[in-house]
Amino acid sequence: MSKRSVSPDLSGGPERKKRVQISDTVEVRVIEDRPSVQAEVSNGKHLEFDDLESNKEDEFITSKNRKTAPVADTPSDLYLETVDRRRLDFDFEKLCSVSLSNVNVYACLVCGKYFQGRGRSSYAYFHSVDEDHHVFVNLQSLKVYVLPESYEVKSTTLDDIKYVINPTFDKKTVASLDRKPIESLDLNYKPYRPGFVGMNNIKHNDYFNVIIQSLAHVSPLRNFLMLESFEGKAELVQRFSILVRKLWNAKAFRGHVSPHELLQHVSALSKKRFLITEQADPFDFLNWFLNNLHLALGGSRTRTRSSFIQMIFQGKVRSESQKITAHADAGDRLRFEADTQIQRTEMPFMFLSLDLPPAPLFQDDVGKNIIPQVSLQTVLSKYDGSTTQELAGDRKRYKIIEIPPYLIFHIKRITKTNLLDEINHTVVTFQPNALDMSPYVEGATEPIIYDLVANVTHETITTPQGEERHAYRVQMKDKSRDEWLQIQDLYVESIRREILFLNESYIQVWERRK
Template identity: 50%
Template sequence: MPNSAQSFVHAASVDGERPAKRAKVEDSPDQFRSIGGGENEHRPIDGNAIPDAPVNDDFEDLYGTGPGNTKDEPKTSDLYLDTINRALLDFDFEKVCSVSTSNINTYGCLVCGKYFQGRGRNSYAYAHSIHDDHHVFINLETAKVYVLPDGYHVSDPSLEDISFVLNPTFTPASISGLSSPTHLLKPSYDLNNRPYISGYIGLNNIKRNDHMNVIIHSLLHVPPLRDHLLLSNFKGKEPELLKRFATLSKKIWNPRLFKSQVSPHEFLQEVNRASGGKFRLEKQGDPVEFLGWLLNHLHKEMGGSRKKNSSKIYSTFQGELRMETQQVIVRPDASGNEKPKFDIDREIKSTTSPFLFLAIDLPPPPLFQDAVEKNIIPQVSIYSVLAKYNGVTTQESAGQLRRYKCQRLPPYIILHYKRFTNNVFVEEKNHTIVTFPLRGVDFREYLDAPPSHPPTVYDLIANVTHESVAGTTRDKENTTWKVHLRAGGGGGDGEKWFQIQDLIVEETRKEMIFLGESVLQIWERRSASAPNTDGVSVRTNGDR
């Protein structure tokens, strides 16, 4: 070990273009010619590094680290940059020490990828550098790189790609085209030179968290929420769930990943803690229930209140719904098959309440089927099930008549198709297929608002489907959740669709999307100036 074990040496890099990704750095003096450069820097000793000011780190002092002065300065070979193994680096997991399980002052070994606490003489990272001969570490909070046990602070341009994978950053210019067809024309490449499109990558199904993976993908493809998270720059005071969700969004949309997949482990660990164990990695669950919990929790952590547009969640997904109710009275002259109706001569109670998603009832499948009908899956149009919200269709429940109509539609509408119902013994699944166009669904018929209301034509951007073994009961053990995501947008040949099931990402044909058993959908309001490039006429009320 060199005599400079107690000194901290800083090597500053000059400005310039980011070099190409490389796994190793050659031990050549020319390689470090820029280290120590800059007009206001001291002239480097031997052209390698310059003494840095003492590290003012109270935590390091707890481990016996302090500033020291030595006569010898580090050589190029002391920096050990050629030992970095990018293939083993994985910053997706919770940043805790692999020995003490502490998340305070954690460093990642850039040789083996393990996490250790501290870098002082009595720290686990220091011991690891001696016993395993691994010398390059990165601070997982500040992204500064150090060589242990000597304590050199290295700032070399070749390490910039590692810092970007650890903490991706975005600008308004870099995210402006994520929803346009041009994004599909610029594939990225991982360390193995495999192409991928940022944003459309697989998420690890660690145990049984695929029902949460589809919700993560769906929300992070809603442009206002996605852009808000990508441009966030949290300083440590924000709630932990919000910070981890923003970090996950940046990793999913990172165009410079080392591997074309991401693990949501760090975010889901915080979900487990914040939900009190309700949503766990090892337990299969309901994505609709998780979506409702996540939206409300993010709303609170963004500083939202009960007022509309008080957070990015409310301004994106919240609408208003009017519900009218009336007591059912059976008339003596009514026939046995006559359905109860609203009586305008009696009191009708009307209440208006906000909503984050609309529940859609599916027609019950036939109770008795012959041998032929058993092979036929019932189908229903999206317009017929949306009729629940036209203000005319009535529903009877607990002696009350109800009818619904929207008062205000949000920029993004979330539809929940209620496929699962509980009876006394089991939870049953409705296999009815809902047919829908990918573009041009007009919600005007389900809206009671003035003409000044924004456009009511919506296009689909995300579709979550459920697959299980054949049968009418819900099998939670043998179940699969998938999500269809729109890429490009605008219709026509520039718009593509991807089907993602955990780590499996594949392009799918548009006409195959509605064949799945949809459970959740997210629809995006089309702007008044948006062209209808797919050649499909928008279906309006007059078309029915």
């Protein structure tokens, strides 16, 4: 009886052409028309470095041979027990820790480091071999792979990690944020309140933190950033949207957020005007940030209310000015004269600046400066249309003719000089509810009620080296509980509404009552 032997079928499927040769010993051998996958790899055809300038998924197997890759034969949950969620932090800039490139970046789910690519010559591949770390996630597509085998993981056990990288919300959830109290637990089972979490002060970026926290509680802006897709939009809008969604994430791994990713982009976009390592003025940053958001959302430099930002914050004020002549009465220089021409202009605004009375020069009995108090209505009288002030040889008065849904007040207490900052410590007293703006709006016949949303406060502190520096914190209202919380960097604490005014208010955000 003749001996028959069959060599293994390396064709990989019936679609390949084969030539069968039968020898005298009835031995069947398969001869390929082209080299096998193993031969191609040994010839070095697919071992070149990945195309790192492309966002395409990099693989060392060609698309024609991908059908023969043994994905189905590999268990999809291999190495998943090595994933360490406590070491993962997705708030930082998405840059490869070796090449510092932001193209095609993967995060190691074992140690949390970022690497570029996943092909056989990539940094992620070398990391998987050298450190025995095998599970990686693409930070853009959110696909999870096991290296060095380079197969995709389909397990749903990693969905919580994908959600932390890019939190998403539906309309129903967003609509309930201000009505339904939410309290979550982090990985250490420590409770935190979504929307009211601390932000890292990496160096001197507290000026940045208080503004981002305040804007994240302007409901229309917050809902817009949570629900809209900004794919293809400006990087500033995308990063701000992700940061706001992380602030309100009820499934976070830790009860605080780092603004590093957005702050890095702001630093580059502002040409180093706003940095991590140097403290800036919160109002200067707010002014710059809102105007750049307006432009990033397609807003016009000339047309009013041409973006979502201006629809929320922009109003219009009328200014009347008159030259102060030499024969004006010295005792009544601020009185408008009927026989002198009055110039009227209408100007759009996104902020209303409020002037404080001069700080007193006298001291009390114990040798300390007397800190005066002034009501918010008193400093708002600047916009009643009759109160006059002198500025650069002109007498001026103002009246609001269009009022926006959200008002931003800038209380001018810091005056910058060449040598140092002069600070007016006058306390502005106010009630956080039911501010009536009708006395300052032209043609208003009924009350126009506003409620306080956020209050940015200023404090002067002395460092151990004896230097004075600014410290900023923000007080915000939790509408779902009707409570007030105060946040300074990572510290979150409750505060009574009756003592809000005792701090040196610097920037306030007010919401028009519907």
